[in-house]
Amino acid sequence: MDVVSSCYRVHLSMESNTATEVADHLARTFSQVVFIDIPQSYPPSTHVTCSYTLTAAFQPNPRDWVGIFKVGWTTTKDYHTFVWVEPCIDVVGEQTVTRQAFFKDYYLPKDEIEFYQFCYVDSTGQVRGASTPFCFRSPAEQSLEISPDDDLLVITTQDQVEQSLREKAEMQKELDQIRAENETLKSALLREQQQAASLKGQNEQKQKENAELASELDQTKQQIENLRSSLQQQLKENDSLKEEMVIQMTKQMEIQQDSVTERRERSLSRTSEEKYDRAVQKINQLKDEREKLKEAIEAQSEEISKLNAKVREGERELFKAKDGIQLIEVDLQSSRKEKERLAAELQRLQSLTYNVDKMQRENQDLQRRLSVQETQQSPSDDLKFQCQTLTRQLQETQAKLAAEKEETKNAKRRNEYLEAEMQKIRDQLESVCKALDGEKRKSSKFELQILEVNEVLADKNIAIDERESTINRKDNQLTLLTQEREELARENQTLKETIQDLRRLYTEPPTTPAEPLYLQPDDDAPPVSTHIYETIGPEDEESLVCRHCRESFPGITQDELDQHEQCHRVCPFCTMICDDMDQATFEDHVYSH
Numbered sequence: 113m114d115v116v117s118s119c120y121r122v123h124l125s126m127e128s129n130t131a132t133e134v135a136d137h138l139a140r141t142f143s144q145v146v147f148i149d150i151p152q153s154y155p156p157s158t159h160v161t162c163s164y165t166l167t168a169a170f171q172p173n174p175r176d177w178v179g180i181f182k183v184g185w186t187t188t189k190d191y192h193t194f195v196w197v198e199p200c201i202d203v204v205g206e207q208t209v210t211r212q213a214f215f216k217d218y219y220l221p222k223d224e225i226e227f228y229q230f231c232y233v234d235s236t237g238q239v240r241g242a243s244t245p246f247c248f249r250s251p252a253e254q255s256l257e258i259s260p261d262d263d264l265l266v267i268t269t270q271d272q273v274e275q276s277l278r279e280k281a282e283m284q285k286e287l288d289q290i291r292a293e294n295e296t297l298k299s300a301l302l303r304e305q306q307q308a309a310s311l312k313g314q315n316e317q318k319q320k321e322n323a324e325l326a327s328e329l330d331q332t333k334q335q336i337e338n339l340r341s342s343l344q345q346q347l348k349e350n351d352s353l354k355e356e357m358v359i360q361m362t363k364q365m366e367i368q369q370d371s372v373t374e375r376r377e378r379s380l381s382r383t384s385e386e387k388y389d390r391a392v393q394k395i396n397q398l399k400d401e402r403e404k405l406k407e408a409i410e411a412q413s414e415e416i417s418k419l420n421a422k423v424r425e426g427e428r429e430l431f432k433a434k435d436g437i438q439l440i441e442v443d444l445q446s447s448r449k450e451k452e453r454l455a456a457e458l459q460r461l462q463s464l465t466y467n468v469d470k471m472q473r474e475n476q477d478l479q480r481r482l483s484v485q486e487t488q489q490s491p492s493d494d495l496k497f498q499c500q501t502l503t504r505q506l507q508e509t510q511a512k513l514a515a516e517k518e519e520t521k522n523a524k525r526r527n528e529y530l531e532a533e534m535q536k537i538r539d540q541l542e543s544v545c546k547a548l549d550g551e552k553r554k555s556s557k558f559e560l561q562i563l564e565v566n567e568v569l570a571d572k573n574i575a576i577d578e579r580e581s582t583i584n585r586k587d588n589q590l591t592l593l594t595q596e597r598e599e600l601a602r603e604n605q606t607l608k609e610t611i612q613d614l615r616r617l618y619t620e621p622p623t624t625p626a627e628p629l630y631l632q633p634d635d636d637a638p639p640v641s642t643h644i645y646e647t648i649g650p651e652d653e654e655s656l657v658c659r660h661c662r663e664s665f666p667g668i669t670q671d672e673l674d675q676h677e678q679c680h681r682v683c684p685f686c687t688m689i690c691d692d693m694d695q696a697t698f699e700d701h702v703y704s705h
Contacts, residue, residue: 145167146164148163150230156224160220162212162243165208165210174199176197176232178231178233179191180220180228181228181230181242191231225247228247228248230242231243361687362687366604383699395580402576405572413562437537440530457516471509475499475502475506681693684702
């Protein structure tokens with residue numbers, strides 16, 4: 113216990129000597145701010161208030177601050193805590209001022225061994241004053257300390273030593289716990305690294321598998337490309353075969369398709385003309401609506417121009433009103449100055465009235481005394497002259513007082529008139545502002561309506577353009593159909609003429625008689641018919657086949673077959689049978705070509 117006390121006393125003595133030397137140096141260097149009534153120690157966990165005096169040569173700044181520094185500091189950044197100084201508003205001339213700085217207990221140092229000092233730092237970071245060192249200790253510890261001749265003697269009790277040992281044991285226990293936690297964290301980190309390594313190996317394995325799958329995928333893609341090329345080649349071959357079949361079928365069907373084509377083209381032309389008429393009507397209707405919208409836009413534009421003119425006129429009136437208000441404010445200011453002057457004059461007149469009343473009382477006293485003297489003896493010339501002078505001064509003063517009162521009344525009336533005019537102009541200005549706001553809102557509303565109308569008009573123009581393009585496309589298709597129909601009609605006419613020539617050749621009798629055959633008759637041979645058409649019988653008749661549905665119909669005529677074929681709905685381009693389609697779907701199919 114004696115060794116601990118000696119060591120502690122030597123340590124505190126060294127720190128006290130060092131603190132004293134630093135304090136003397138700071139006192140010599142930083143003398144513009146002087147800290148006063150600084151004790152050797154403050155109780156811990158309590159608020160601290162320090163007092164300091166600003167010398168006459170120092171000019172404070174609101175950005176100055178007072179900090180608590182540990183003894184031995186080197187820069188102003190080594191502060192433990194600080195507070196801003198109070199602004200010195202009431203400093204007049206060159207005089208010393210005493211101020212205080214207040215520190216809360218929460219921000220103060222907690223140790224009871226180190227020494228600290230207050231330092232005053234200005235806004236530029238320069239130290240202008242420092243206090244003597246102090247520490248934070250309890251009164252019990254302070255009473256146990258003995259400091260003769262600036263030497264610190266600390267007596268440490270057994271309880272304090274035991275408490276220190278207990279705290280050291282607790283700190284060692286906490287250190288052991290921290291070390292154990294560190295070992296636990298290291299083992300956990302090692303496990304995490306092992307897991308990361310295993311995951312990395314799994315990731316590499318998966319990358320290899322992905323590479324193998326990618327190569328297999330490339331091979332599969334190559335096979336698919338080969339199959340696709342072979343499929344395309346087969347499709348080309350099928351297309352060529354289909355083209356050949358279509359050519360053959362068209363050659364067979366050209367003769368029988370004329371009537372069906374003409375009838376369907378007539379129906380298509382009628383439906384196309386009806387659609388064209390409806391589209392033209394719709395376009396005309398949209399154009400009329402566009403013209404109406406344009407007229408409405410023009411009318412709204414004129415209304416907006418009128419509103420803009422009204423707004424500009426209102427702004428001009430507003431500027432005029434503002435100018436008038438400024439003039440009236442100038443007049444009002446001058447009238448206020450005049451009012452103040454008149455108030456001062458009135459106060460002077462009141463004092464003058466008081467003097468006049470006093471003079472009247474003196475005059476009355478003088479008249480009484482004069483009357484008393486007249487009863488006793490004849491008045492003297494000097495007394496009479498004094499009485500006349502006072503009477504004349506009294507009359508002049510009363511006349512000035514009446515004139516000043518009249519001028520004051522006139523100024524008050526003029527001031528009231530100007531205030532009434534000012535209020536009237538303010539009311540007019542408010543009404544003009546309200547009207548201007550209303551016109552602006554109306555103008556913005558019209559502009560929004562115009563924007564909406566323009567958007568609607570743009571949408572309708574787009575719809576009209578789309579309809580016109582659709583109609584032009586259908587007109588082109590109709591023109592193509594008409595040309596194809598004319599070509600088919602010409603080919604049909606040519607085929608009919610060819611058929612007529614062939615029939616005429618087969619039906620006309622020969623021009624020269626056939627020469628008789630002089631052959632010996634054979635008894636075993638069958639009799640030969642003398643007519644060339646007698647050998648054609650019912651057993652040689654063929655069944656007629658529909659060229660669309662490929663069904664055979666034995667025992668019917670060609671007209672009946674034509675009627676059957678006309679019952680089919682066939683596309684004139686791809687010759688596809690469309691019996692299960694309605695008229696609209698069939699037209700869309702034909703237009704798709």
